[in-house]
Amino acid sequence: MARSAESRKYDLVVLGATGYTGKLTAQSVAKNFPGDLKWAIAGRSKTKLQELAAELRGIRPDGSHPEIEIVDLEQTDQVDAVVQQTKVCISIVTYWRVGEIVVEACVKHKTDYVDAAGEPSHLKGWIxxxxxxxxxxxxxxxxxSSMYSGPQDLLSWAAARELKRAFGADTKEVILTNTKLDPNPSGGTFEGMMVGTSKKQESKGPVAPPNPWIVSPIPGTAVHPQATGLLIREDPDLGLLSEYSMARLQNQAIVYRTWGLLQVANEGLGPNFQYNEYDSVGSKVEGFFKMLEFRIITTLLSNILTLRLLKLFMPAPGSGPDVRKTATHPIEMQALAIADGNDAQRATASFSFPSGSYHTTALFLSQAAASLLYSKSLEGGIKGGCLTPAILGEDFVQRIRAAGAVIEISSKQK
Structure with missing residues (x-):
């Protein structure tokens, strides 16, 4: 029998805390959560956990200091023992290997849960x-709840909601554009890319085209983006846009799950809702070279032999780019919602954060956990299930802002 939330030892456990993203997430918790938080950092290595605990005490000496839980993530009983003691679990583990053990334990013990897993076909099995x-x-x-696809999902929902608030209009399309990104992968991310590529090459038969609604509870309406022969799109508000955005298909699937969940809950964004993602470019020439760069990178990443060669130059699992350098690489993006039936009615939601991708992931993981722990006010009257960051709604927006990000939302009629 699952313990009641009131009787649990911890408010929060960060599982996988000694990895690259885990450390950043634990630091974000130590910096931003209330001083009376009861929490723990959990992982396999006692020595690494002790080193991290000492570091966290230095971040905020008068704050709440975590306890240490030694857990072998491949041992179900050990994972169960920790999960049943906490109200909320942040899971930053190797999702393709041990991620499901954590998900299953959280469902079994009725423990609210946050992760950074966004690969659509992987999530489909969990759902x-x-x-x-x-x-x-x-x-x-x-x-x-990560750099991919947390901000994209939250901004798409926020822009569509603002369009509804300002004009009472459904959304025909959300156009999201990335203006500043920090794409340097960690060792864990690169390892996951290798596993995904290896599985694709081992599978037999033709590769099916990507299904954008693969994790949505209902299918949507297909509308083709408005791009030129070079796949460059021009919008009067956003300028020139290149279709070659690296995580476009993953983010699209996550946004469509949000859309589908809200449609089912009768709090929909509109029956014809569509999401398209681009990178901002300064000229069509820049867009052309962006296309070439994208095709070269995707070709390299689709070959397991190339990936094995690249691995020699990549961080080892558990490590990543220099934290001090990436802390100065800002992230910026903007979502534009266009009304269904009236292109002149528009709403925008923008996001900026002064640090890089993994700092942004730590921000989203920690503040999603805070939203579940202190509010759990889910959109559409939803109570639970396999959900997306945007389902945390306005409470999540406010917590992201309070932790140092800038989110601006506005509407206009041209």
């Missing part, structure tokens, strides 16, 4: 196995 049970028992599993 099929755990969504209905988690939904019926009010356990919230927030997936993809």
């Amino acid at each position: 099929e196995k755990y969504h209905e049970k988690a939904e019926s028992e009010g356990t919230a599993l927030i997936h993809a």
Whole structure:
């Protein structure tokens, strides 16, 4: 029997805390959470956890200091023992290897959960196995709360909501544009890319085209983006846009899950809703070279032999880019929602954060956990299930702002 939330030892456990992203997330918790937080950092290595705990005490000496939990993530009983002691679990683990052990434990013990897992075909399996049970028992599993696809999902929802508030209009399309990104991968991210590529090459038969609604509870309406022969699109508000955005398909799938969940909950963004993602470019020539760069990179990343060669130059699992350098690489993006039936009615939501991708992931993981712990005010009257960052709604927006990001939302009629 699952323990009641009131009887649990911890408010929050960061599982996988000694990895590259885990450390950043634990630092974000230490910096931003209330001083009376009861929490723990959990992982396999006692020595690494002790070193991290000492570091966290230095971030905020008068704040709440974490306890240490030694956990072998491949041992179900050990994962169960920690998960059942906490109200909220942040899981920053190797999702393709041990991620499901953590998800299953959280559903079993009715522990709310946050992760950075966003690969659509991977999430589809979890949704099929755990969504209905988690939904019926009010356990919230927030997936993809990372640089990819947390800001994109939250901005798309915020822009569409503002369009509804300002004009009473459904959204025909959200155009999201990345203006500043920090794409340097960690060792764990690169390892996951290698596993995904290896599985694709081992599979037999033709590769099916990507299904944008693969994790949505209902299918949507397909509308083709308005691009030229070079796949450059021009918008009067956003300027020139290159279709070759690296995580476009993953982010699209996550945004469509948000859309589908809200449509089912009768709080929909509009029946014809569409999401398209681009990178901002200064000219069509820049867009052309962006296309070449994208095709070269995707070709390299689709070959396992090339990836094995690149691995020699990549960080080892558990490590990543220099934290001090990436802390000065800002992230900026903007979502534009266009009304269904009236292109003149528009709403925008923008996001900026002064630090890089993994700092942004730490921000989204920690503040999603805070939203579940202190509010759990989910959109559309949703109580639980396999959910997305945007389902945390306005409370999440405010917490992201309070932790140092800038989110601006506005509307206009041309």
